[in-house]
Amino acid sequence: AYLDEMIENGIEPMINLYHFDMPEALQKQYGGFESAHVTDLFARFARTAFELFGHKVKYWITFNEPIVPVEGGYLYDFHYPCKKDGRLAAQVAFNIMLAHAKAVREFRALALESGIGVVLNLTPSYTRNDSAEDQKAAWYADLFFNRSFLDPLVKHQFPKALCEILAAHDCLPEVTKADVELITGSRVDFLGVNYYVPRRVKARESDYTLDYFTPEFYFENYVNPQGRFNPYRDNNEILPQAIYDIAANIRDNYGNIKWFLAEIGIAMDIESEGEPGEDGVIDDSFRIGLMEEHLVQLHRAIADGANCFG
Template identity: 85%
Template sequence: MKTYAFPENFLWGAAASGPQTEGTEGKPHRSIWDSWHASHPERFFQGIGPEKVCETLHKYKEDVALMKNIGFNSFRTSIQWSRLIDDFETGTPNTDAVKFYNDYFDEMINNGIEPMINLYHFDMPEELQQRYGGFESHHVTDLFARFAATAFKLFGHKIKYWVTFNEPIVPVEGGYLYDFHYPCKKDGKLAAQVGFNIMLAHAKAVNCYRQLNLSGEIGVVLNLTPTYTRSDSEEDKKAAWYADLLFNRSFLDPLVKHQFPKELCELLAAHNCLPEISKADVTLITDSRVDFLGVNYYVPRRVQARETEYTLDHFTPEFYFENYIDPNGRFNPYRDNNEIHPQAIYDIAVNIRDNYGNIKWYLAEIGIAMDLESEGPVQPDGVIDDHFRISLMEEHLVQLHRAISGGANCFGLHQWTFIDNWSWINSFKRRYGFYRLDLDTGERHIKRNGLWFRQLAQSNQFSCKEHSL
């Protein structure tokens, strides 16, 4: 057995979001998820939408007590734009929402749990999507900045860590390339425009935060997926280079390195996908500075050079590669056969250390998906046996520890997620929580992974069999 100790004051906790936990009760506006589910419930697993979900709106005190029970010293969630703001044009807040968020954040703080608050987790207000096209519109970047400024003024004295966007590439992919998020468009040029405008909205929010001279920090959370090749051939390596450019560097370079990759601009121009921009907006993005980076990781990306003709009538990154399944890989037998590759954590950390100024960062999401059947029933001791997760999390933590020992500037880890929560079109198909949510009763049942995490968080270390690296 070997013991792996983490740096002093390391953050341990979980991540979630407002639209996936709060429910829709009391909101002055609908989000695109509320309206999309109302019009097309068949797109959602078992037809389950975001109306009720975890009932955090009413159960936040109970939930904070459960967080404390398993050793959390931090927790990331999000403020819903469609809940906090009454008037989008002015940024005027909703009184009931202000009270709820103040009470929720205070409950965490009073129990020794640091709230880390995100402003956008895929949840564009329906009104702004219908009226302006959401982030297709330059005007909406200004409205987002007003929303951010309202949140900072209301809660900035108590929130030390702010996040502008969670996984900003996902609305681009889901809404404008691959049709798994609303508005379900397939348009490469529009996708590039939305991506640019999201970065512009991020920069404007960061500027608002700086102008208020608050004492906390502000960052962004990106899903960074290392790209591995089928072989060492030059063709496969070039395919991986394109995948990394389009999926990782497209946001990472402008927001952390403060430059747009020249190769990305040339590629988009070649496909007639360059967004409409101004020099002033580009400068605003590249001049903005984040205090920290959050990194979400679940599965690796494996690619090979294209061997079949690209047939889509709109541009997607797959123009330059084909996805590849490693025949010798390890796969999760309990959820969609996703590949398991802990080494990726180390590779991400080294990339940030060596190529992005060793910026301060934390592992903002990591999780092992299982379904309800594979987790099994509540055991006689009241615990759900999901021990499959524990050994895999240990393997990932070994790689994170290895990276920190090598100089990676990592200050925390949040698992996805605290309680099984609603997850977009997958609804409750995939389960990740430390606690199971009973959809019929709303009860929370602890899982063995939660008990393991409590020992990890409280001791700031864990012991396991030494893994070969």
């Protein structure tokens, strides 16, 4: 009934199957996506959803921001299970891609007249300067945070350099040839893109002191002294130009796959929004202006050939 109501009112539903919501029972019993068994359970869940709603929904998404559970749960301690283990992070990343591929396989088996894709949070990496060292730092950041999922899921190949780095740090996940081939042989019909903030990096200038591997072994994060920042929360940098750069990267390096902008925005605390006026409306001109700036960059990218459909 809910989907019918949306469609009757001219709203095209998109169903996303996973948004950081591992069932507690599966996390406790199997370790969530630490376990390959859970990838089979995810595929069964996906097929059930496809069978129930596939005749009504034209756009299916397997995962939203699949790298975030890896970062938060196994590298940077901001998502459950709050572990710090580079090898386990790589295993979870691989298993999430495997779960995605198994869900896509179930989708294809049903021959639905709709499409399936994945939503990735893509973050362009910008350097402190044009030195070779800083350029290499940005290359590493892009490899870990963008290409790690983009290449297998869109280009159908795991980056050789990433595999070599993980091997050098004893962080290669346990895989089978069949699972690798399932991932690289899988095809998405479209890509979703989330963007909030840019990544600024520089070559490492201090020793790496953590006792487990993270991507920052190869670079340091950097704050642009000439940057423009969100004054209301976290002081995150504001860079609408990044939308254009993301679009150009997809156009030039990923076959200009069809994609849509799933999330953009800016975080603000409730206190910073102010009190509603007499008409009950909050003055949201700051955020509205930022949205407009980002969409201007998106339309510029479309004019330059980006295959963005929404």
